[in-house]
Amino acid sequence: MRYYRTETATGPLLLAREGRKVYDLTTARRSVESFRDLARVAATLEVGVDEVAGRLLDDAALLDDDAVSDPDRPVVAEEVWAAGVTYEVSSDAREAESGRPEIYQDVFTNERPEIFFKATPSRTVGPGEAVGVRGDSDWDVPEPELGVVVYEGEIVGYTVGNDVSSRDIEGQNPLYLPQAKVYDRCCSVGPCVASPETVGDPRDLELSMTIERDGETAFEGSTSTSNLARSPEELVSYLTRHNDLPELTVLLTGTSVVPPEEFTLREGDAVDIDIENVGTLSNGVTQV
Template sequence: MKFLRVGPPGAERPAVLGPDGTAYDLTGLTPELDGAFLARLDRAELAAAVAGGTLPVLDLAGQRIGSPVARPGKVVCVGLNYRDHAAEAGAAIPAEPVLFLKASNTVVGPDDEVLVPRGATKTDYEVELAVVIGRTARYLENEQQAAECIAGYTVSNDVTERAFQLERGGQWDKGKCCETFNPLGPYLVTPDEVGDPQGLELKLWVNGELRQHGSTAEMIFPVLTVVSYISQFMVLEPGDVISTGTPAGVTMGRPGTPFLQPGDVMELEIGGLGRQRQVLGKA
């Protein structure tokens, strides 16, 4: 099952795709695709409504696709979670997951403009598998409990200003929380459709050049481990997002490669989860 939000910023309509790709309007069932909806979601009941033709069809032609989850309570990110990315960053393999937070208002739609911040010199990209939480998670004891708390998966671009992140006195958040720095979507795909989250292919292109090509199989800390681990330090709530790290190929790890500039085009995809495309503008 694939969920999405359709329409202009601030006026998106919740929708679900049927097996044949037809979009169905969910506004009669919920005003938003948010934590409250995900917490009470009965997938079997919704699938029956789709199959029974009781939901109105929504025409997607020419429409903007928003983030597949309304503004999350928090975005928790895992740094250095791929061995090849840790190596290109010159960092040791972490003994435990490296965590940082991204402001929830960085989240935009998958094809929305990304703004290069004022004073930026090293704006970078990171294709990542994102987890959306569907049930409150605290002190999870095992992977089974972690799996039960996942509403679905989506594509994230963890856009980063490296100069702010690494050269401005510490704290990664400085380079992670600029406006528009977290395109998300296009879909929230439920776990039953994704299957094993450790077998997904990730790709990212800049101006048509393939820059990143990896697999979630290469994660140091797998998805369910990450969810359980984070729950030991903070309560995860329905609608929260976890970005699980990026493979090698970021600009920072490619000496001589220019960092992102206004006018550049980023395209990224994860197998089975859809594709994003962003044109860079200027803040």
């Protein structure tokens, strides 16, 4: 199933979509208002989130298909982390922006992956909201990524992520990575959380990105997560080593769709990122 969150006048609702059917799980159990609530019950019972949701369907209100057409952020994770240089094309892009090929090639081939802190809840936006580009940067790009939703250290689902980055700041010096990655509206996730059973093999998914500007396509590209050099399980294992994570965390797994060097995001652009078996995340762009 795919899980969506929406706000109403009476409070938040957790919706589950199975095929073309949409169920309001909160009507079946008022205490289940978010994916966090669902994951907490699943962890307690030591079962998957789909099994818990399945037990609620008979008592859940059946909604129209368009009930998930305007969702809110599906998970409000205390921390968002990201992995870098997990695709070879990402390694090439980092080398081009920095002029230091040996550093990023070492990251790509090394046993230990690059994992860095990306965002707090206040710096993360959801579907339909604008991601930010820094006012002191002249080269900014979206980075479409498969996001892993981690509850108490275990993978419980997948989402779509946009790891917006200031490539010129990052390229000036590798130690500037935090400023290139962490700032207001630097990250978006959504539109839903897809269960592991719904996603299937996370390393066999088509991923595409389209950027619209002034009503025209400014960039489009696609790839497959089969090019991901490290499995989500391996990345999560490094994230959790000697690192006491909060209850709910999102880990972005890296990008391999990189716009050309002459491209930079502008205020007013629209970014659509689609991942097979998960969904499409759409965001505008604003300067921060």
